[in-house]
Amino acid sequence: MASKLLKIFIGFDQIESVAWHTMTHSILSRSSRPVAIIPVNLSNLKGIYTRERDSKQSNEFSFSRFLVPYLSDYQGYAVFFDCDMMLRTDINEILEVTKTDPDRAVYVVKHDYEPRDDIKYLNAVQYKYPRKNWSSVVLWNCSHPANATVTADFVNSASPMELHRFSWLKDDQIGELDARWNWLVGEYDHPPHDVKNVHWTVGGPYFDEYKDADFSKEWFSEFANMCYCMQRPKTP
Numbered sequence: 001m002a003s004k005l006l007k008i009f010i011g012f013d014q015i016e017s018v019a020w021h022t023m024t025h026s027i028l029s030r031s032s033r034p035v036a037i038i039p040v041n042l043s044n045l046k047g048i049y050t051r052e053r054d055s056k057q058s059n060e061f062s063f064s065r066f067l068v069p070y071l072s073d074y075q076g077y078a079v080f081f082d083c084d085m086m087l088r089t090d091i092n093e094i095l096e097v098t099k100t101d102p103d104r105a106v107y108v109v110k111h112d113y114e115p116r117d118d119i120k121y122l123n124a125v126q127y128k129y130p131r132k133n134w135s136s137v138v139l140w141n142c143s144h145p146a147n148a149t150v151t152a153d154f155v156n157s158a159s160p161m162e163l164h165r166f167s168w169l170k171d172d173q174i175g176e177l178d179a180r181w182n183w184l185v186g187e188y189d190h191p192p193h194d195v196k197n198v199h200w201t202v203g204g205p206y207f208d209e210y211k212d213a214d215f216s217k218e219w220f221s222e223f224a225n226m227c228y229c230m231q232r233p234k235t236p
Contacts, residue, residue: 011061025226104175109182121203
């Protein structure tokens with residue numbers, strides 16, 4: 001069973017807890033394979049993640065996300081997602097890239113853009129830097145020798161630039177996912193009909209000012225399904 005089980009790590013921040021739970025539901029309701037959903041939650045990482053919060057962080061998992069290979073015992077494949085997302089397809093499909101382009105250390109959508117706005121949700125500063133949002137969806141080959149560098153000590157001490165630019169890897173060790181796996185709402189226009197994973201990087205529909213963002217109706221439907229509970233029929 002272990003070889004069939006796909007570990008999926010999702011960044012958790014209490015300020016948008018509803019996003020984490022809805023994203024989780026979107027994965028569970030579509031997956032054709034066994035999955036283990038693991039919150040990257042600082043409350044669960046005491047004694048492992050000791051890094052002080054950076055003033056530029058917009059969420060609690062900005063750097064703890066890079067613990068995925070360590071938490072996976074450097075074995076097998078694992079996926080990391082930001083929480084402000086919604087999967088629209090079977091998560092099993094993301095592994096197809098490992099067949100057509102094997103032996104990479106990580107696979108990411110290689111965004112090449114500058115944010116349109118200076119401010120995003122909750123008045124957080126929208127910083128501009130190379131390889132922005134590459135680390136928001138990562139398919140990790142945890143057993144790749146190059147990822148042995150990513151220890152807990154490394155994650156706790158490396159600079160933000162080293163982490164988010166995947167500096168421990170050579171460029172040819174970074175595989176590429178199709179942009180549909182990390183579609184940036186508010187940054188990209190004219191989404192194709194078959195977007196696989198929606199990313200509300202500027203702000204999700206659960207924030208009042210973004211309730212009409214692209215794909216918001218789908219998010220509210222997913223949220224309603226996540227909250228569903230069958231009730232016993234009322235007797236006349």
